[in-house]
Amino acid sequence: MSEAGVSTLEIRDLRVAVEGKEILSGVDLTVPKGEVHALMGPNGAGKTSLGYAVMGHPKYQVTGGDIIWAGQSVLGKPPEERSRLGLFLSLQYPTAIPGVTTTNFLRAALKGQGKELPAREFLKLIRSEVAALKMDQSFMSRYINDNFSGGEKKRMEIVQMAILKPEMAILDETDSGLDVDALRTVADGVNRVRGDGMGILIITHYQRILDYITPDRVHVMAAGRIIASGGSEVVAQIEESGYDPMLRQAGIEAEAAASAAV
Amino acid sequence: MTVAAKDLTKDYKYGFNDGDEFVFRATKGLTRETVIDISRRKNEPPWMLEFRLKALDHFRQRAMPSWGADLSGIDFDDIYYYVRPADEQGRTWEDVPEGIKRTFDRLGIPEAERKFLGGVSAQYESEVVYHSIRKDLEKLGVLFSDCDTGLRDHPEIFRKYFGTVIPANDNKFAALNSAVWSGGSFVYVPKGVRVEVPLQAYFRINTESMGQFERTLIIAEEGSFVHYIEGCTAPTYSRDSLHSAVVEIIAMPGATVRYTTIQNWSNNVYNLVTKRAIAKERASVFWIDGNLGSKVTMKYPSIYLMGEGAHGEVLSVAFAGDGQHQDAGAKIIHVAPNTTSNIVSKSVSKGTGRTSYRGHMKVYPKAHNVRSSVRCDALLLDESSRSDTYPYMDIEAEDVQIGHEASVSKVGDEQLFYLQARGISEAEATAMIVNGFIEPFVKELPMEYALELNRLIALQMEGSVG
Numbered sequence: 001m002s003e004a005g006v007s008t009l010e011i012r013d014l015r016v017a018v019e020g021k022e023i024l025s026g027v028d029l030t031v032p033k034g035e036v037h038a039l040m041g042p043n044g045a046g047k048t049s050l051g052y053a054v055m056g057h058p059k060y061q062v063t064g065g066d067i068i069w070a071g072q073s074v075l076g077k078p079p080e081e082r083s084r085l086g087l088f089l090s091l092q093y094p095t096a097i098p099g100v101t102t103t104n105f106l107r108a109a110l111k112g113q114g115k116e117l118p119a120r121e122f123l124k125l126i127r128s129e130v131a132a133l134k135m136d137q138s139f140m141s142r143y144i145n146d147n148f149s150g151g152e153k154k155r156m157e158i159v160q161m162a163i164l165k166p167e168m169a170i171l172d173e174t175d176s177g178l179d180v181d182a183l184r185t186v187a188d189g190v191n192r193v194r195g196d197g198m199g200i201l202i203i204t205h206y207q208r209i210l211d212y213i214t215p216d217r218v219h220v221m222a223a224g225r226i227i228a229s230g231g232s233e234v235v236a237q238i239e240e241s242g243y244d245p246m247l248r249q250a251g252i253e254a255e256a257a258a259s260a261a262v
Numbered sequence: 263m264t265v266a267a268k269d270l271t272k273d274y275k276y277g278f279n280d281g282d283e284f285v286f287r288a289t290k291g292l293t294r295e296t297v298i299d300i301s302r303r304k305n306e307p308p309w310m311l312e313f314r315l316k317a318l319d320h321f322r323q324r325a326m327p328s329w330g331a332d333l334s335g336i337d338f339d340d341i342y343y344y345v346r347p348a349d350e351q352g353r354t355w356e357d358v359p360e361g362i363k364r365t366f367d368r369l370g371i372p373e374a375e376r377k378f379l380g381g382v383s384a385q386y387e388s389e390v391v392y393h394s395i396r397k398d399l400e401k402l403g404v405l406f407s408d409c410d411t412g413l414r415d416h417p418e419i420f421r422k423y424f425g426t427v428i429p430a431n432d433n434k435f436a437a438l439n440s441a442v443w444s445g446g447s448f449v450y451v452p453k454g455v456r457v458e459v460p461l462q463a464y465f466r467i468n469t470e471s472m473g474q475f476e477r478t479l480i481i482a483e484e485g486s487f488v489h490y491i492e493g494c495t496a497p498t499y500s501r502d503s504l505h506s507a508v509v510e511i512i513a514m515p516g517a518t519v520r521y522t523t524i525q526n527w528s529n530n531v532y533n534l535v536t537k538r539a540i541a542k543e544r545a546s547v548f549w550i551d552g553n554l555g556s557k558v559t560m561k562y563p564s565i566y567l568m569g570e571g572a573h574g575e576v577l578s579v580a581f582a583g584d585g586q587h588q589d590a591g592a593k594i595i596h597v598a599p600n601t602t603s604n605i606v607s608k609s610v611s612k613g614t615g616r617t618s619y620r621g622h623m624k625v626y627p628k629a630h631n632v633r634s635s636v637r638c639d640a641l642l643l644d645e646s647s648r649s650d651t652y653p654y655m656d657i658e659a660e661d662v663q664i665g666h667e668a669s670v671s672k673v674g675d676e677q678l679f680y681l682q683a684r685g686i687s688e689a690e691a692t693a694m695i696v697n698g699f700i701e702p703f704v705k706e707l708p709m710e711y712a713l714e715l716n717r718l719i720a721l722q723m724e725g726s727v728g
Contacts, residue, residue, distance in 0.1 A: 055683050058675065079682035088683075095680040099698025105684075108694060112685035143698070160684065 007033035007070050009168050009199060015064035016053045023049045025224040033167055033199040038210055041221035042243050047203045048092055051170045055089040056082050084113050088166030090157035092173040096145040105144040106163055113164065129162045134185050150177035158189040168199040175209035187212030207235045223252050276369065277498035277528050279468055283361040286346040291339045294318065297441050300344045304410055317430035317440030324434035331558045331589040336532055341473040341504055343442045345387035352392040362386050369495060371464050378710060380459035381406040385476055386466050388444040399457060405450035406461050409477045412448025419450055423481055427510035427538050436536040439475045439508040446476030451486040460489040460708060467496035467503050478509040482517035489520040498528040502557065505531055511539035513547050515569060520548045524711060526718060527555035529586060535561045543569030550706050551578040553588050554718055562620055564593035567601035574603045579703040582615030591620035599630040607638040608700050611647035620652045627658040635665040641699045642672045693720055
């Protein structure tokens, strides 16, 4: 158990393979509840894979190391159990479920987490969260993510996070594909829940979203491992000279940095 | 993700039997004498006996269909062709024999009637044992009875239409039904009358090795509207039963007929049904066809768009569990100009279940300006599940707009992961995906049936994750 106490996400020397190919080669990362960390890195560094591995996607086989949340290993637990323990993953490409309305989806999710609400309270809650993300109320009766634009899908992920109230959220490229207004709306949404003491890991390869959400710590990933960590000054460094100097320092060729791409 | 066959049988909650309940049962097997005896017991006019005997000849001459599902398990000599469960038909629920009443009570039939129906018919084995229609509908001239009563009490209407949409020699099983038919529904809606509440018929097979051959004839006069709903169940036995119905619909100019089926036979029933409708000028016919049960189903509801501006829709859903084959589809025949049609077929295969979509779309040369769309989607739940599509189009007119879309998908790992990552169990997530998939069908059903269908599917899905 770490010094930060039980409400910490600790990733220890994590190795992950997809179809026999190693994608994460010993990742160490600690995100305490109440802090916002950014995970940056070039395309194919393994950032998305890390999110999937934490949430328990069956395609991502853990071959070594451990993922510890609130003092216990979550390895071997199905995604629904990890969700019930307070973990959340906002997907880069959220999946459409035709025929299942947003309202029914959220009702089932709350029920699955044992957080069922009385009908009126429930509807009031989604109405206000949908409005907070500047989405039309009609999204409540639309099939979840079905024919949503990229930006609408991202906002809906944040609506879900606000309603499910996880303790630790991983936001995978929530900023990509958003225009400036949408980006600000999503960032406002994140900052709102941040105030509740949630832990957040923002995965991104641009600094854009970090203009609106100031991270406590920044980690840089390449070739399936963390190559640098620091404060928000790391963002400025990357903004100024890109990833190359850090990659060179870590002894990674630019091409190899993306070798983990799947 | 597999489930043993016995688990499915266990989940089939209508699989009970209440012991044999009959006042007369013909000996097993099909002979000329059986047919004559059925007709004699029903006191039928000579033309009907003649019709039956001709049909028997057709049945004997026709080969078994070789193009569809495997029917080699049917033993025509091991079937009871006629079982009379009671002497009298009940007009009140109290008139129904105790054993049969108990069966229907367990199936929730009188309860359904109290709630929202305009008329109820309940067929047990070969005969309708209970029948009622709301007084106000009766006063408007709406006829709703079993087909035998239709023949006896309204011979002029009955004879004019009977066998005109599906002739006795249409196919082997239509011929069989024509030879030994009994029960079913006769519906007549006078000109301009709108029957705003559904009429429901319930079909129950109780005897092992039973053959049920109900016959339904629906005539909707000019500008009228009617919604007819049928439900079917049977006990689970080790020997197979046969259900072979014929349904004929005539929609006169401007009439609208909706016909909804929720077929939930047990897994030992061969369900081989011929259903066909004729739509005259500006008439509309909707087949809403749900196939959940049976061992083998072969059923292709058809609509002949005979009059200008007629419209036809077939919306079907099939669910094939372990060992089941649902061979279902639709036929639309555009005979007249400016006719439109729409086919939506949704099928779900689970375990070793197999679904087939078999479609036939024909447009005659003089049918100008036809618009039609066909969409069939199949969902596979397991590696061993199977789905096939056999669309057939025969377009002889030039200015037609026809769209055809087909898809086969598996319950996707990504969809499952997404739902699970939000705290929903794998079993619940699979059921949600399946229910979402058939949602376009479910939303066409009256609320009570939509709830029932969702519940049946949840039962079929139970224990499927392991």
